[in-house]
Amino acid sequence: MASYSLKFKKSVAKDLRNISNKDVKRILSCLESSRENPRADGCIKLSGQERYRIRKGVYQIAYEIEYSKLIILVVKVDHRSIVYNNSQQLR
Secondary structure (H helix, E strand, O other), X not given: OOOOXXXXXXXXXXXXXXXXXXXXXXXXXXXXXXXXXXXXXXXXXXXXXOOEEEEEOOEXXXXXXXOOOOXXXXXXXXXXXXXXXXXXXXX
């Protein structure tokens, strides 16, 4: 299976600034491992959208998969309590 490349929306950099370095390393490690299989165990499709999410600790990582270009586009990283309290966060 081909390896996907990772791309990030500009707003994700702002999301990651508010997270501790230790947790950022965990999140990036999780994303790196998803390059081989972006729909691995633990990946959940978001209803009504063409996006997926992975939970890493207390953080949610929302991303889109561009199958034709082999790209994973990370669109949002945030604490799960914030994501669930504001349904607009993942849109």
